[in-house]
Amino acid sequence: MQESVLSSRRSPPDPEEVEENGDESKTRKNTTPFATRVSKHASAALSGQCAAVLIFLLILLATAASFLISRPVVCVSPYDSLARTALFGATLDGLASDFGSLGVPWCRSKQGKVVEWTRKDLLKGLEEFVPIYETRPIKNNMYGMGFDHSFGLWFMARWLKPDLMIESGAFKGHSTWVLRQAMPETRIISLSPRHPEKYLKKGPAYVDGNCTYFAGKDFVDFGSVDWASVMKKHGISDLSRVLVFFDDHQNELKRLKQALKAGFLHLIFEDNYDTGTGDHYSLRQICDQDYIRGGGHSCFRDSDEARIRMKRKKFWEKAVDRDELCGGDEEWWGVRGYMRDDFNHSNKAISYDEHFQNSRFVESALDVYWELPPVAGPSLTHQTRYDPARASDPIIEDGRFGLFQRLGLARLGTSVFNGYTQMVYVQISASS
Ligand SMILES: C[S@@+](CC[C@H](N)C(=O)[O-])C[C@H]1O[C@@H](n2cnc3c(N)ncnc32)[C@H](O)[C@@H]1O
Structure with missing residues (x-):
């Protein structure tokens, strides 16, 4: 039934065309009355x-x-x-959005393949997703996904049209609900130590009717599941038709290796933390290397990077300054030279050489790497957490309030835009 509701939705007009015809232009002619x-x-x-x-x-x-x-x-x-x-001039540069001005390291893939979707597709998707998001059962999803990543997950699941979706890390079930909106009839497997139904006693939660839960007493960690047998039980013979979504705050290198071993190809990581931040080692951190454009760091106290970081820290809650970025011996990789895992319950110091080898390994497995851009610039969302200097250009650029409003985004509360952490989609295969 849900599918017919979705498919009967009218095809949205191209918001970019609407924008060009009717948006309040930044370059409006200067004729004054x-x-x-x-x-x-x-x-x-x-x-x-x-x-x-x-x-x-x-x-x-x-x-x-x-x-x-x-x-x-x-x-x-x-x-x-x-x-x-x-x-x-440049005197207040700490305030400015300046997307990507401190570098956006991007993992290299084997053949340099890119995703099929374009910015125009994302804009169209946004127009469709905003009214869906407004019907979410869990309005206040603190500690779970906000708007940007909910949109990213919905958009990619809908684009890829998998035959099975696996999620690791469900919390109250918001991401399960997002997957369900994207694919109304597709089976979900959800792994989470605490069953989302437990949260129902205290307030809003989402439990899906077409989902196999490995949760509560039935919880099994993704790395310990016998995937061959689970796939067989779910009638899946082609693993390229499966989408795996990780929001479990585990070391992403560990998860990547486990997914490779099981034979999965399409993965999404919710929290693709930037270097110096977060509670687990991420692909973004792994690929942040001197030889990558936008990658590598300087720990010199009077470097340009240190000066700019110090300024930006005053304006963006999650920005990190030189002292937070660099350990005592100038270890900047991972988080001050540590590879974190499991909500930072475990962390291990790694050498730069190990970190470098990790990136080579990841590159050898990647067919596609794509970071979801933030939905809109901070002049529109009023988000104050992530530093745009480490993010790629937003889907809706600063200043385009007309478009932001037309897409219904101005109706959402500011807090839903605060959780952006470079959600990433990767396509992987074992190196030959
Ligand atoms: C950030 S929350 C997930 C938020 C959820 N995806 C959402 O959008 O609302 C992380 C979840 O991962 C769960 N978790 C912890 N260890 C895990 C593991 N090894 N495997 C799967 N989930 C785990 C936590 O219990 C928690 O529910």
């Missing part, structure tokens, strides 16, 4: 052939023009980096 009035008066004077008035008006026009050029008379949002840069 004042200038219009001056030119009207000028032509009246001309028709009256009054040279003195014309000269006076021309001088007035020139003065007004130089005033407009030399002094900004617009209101400037503290989030609007372009306007602020124009006004203040």
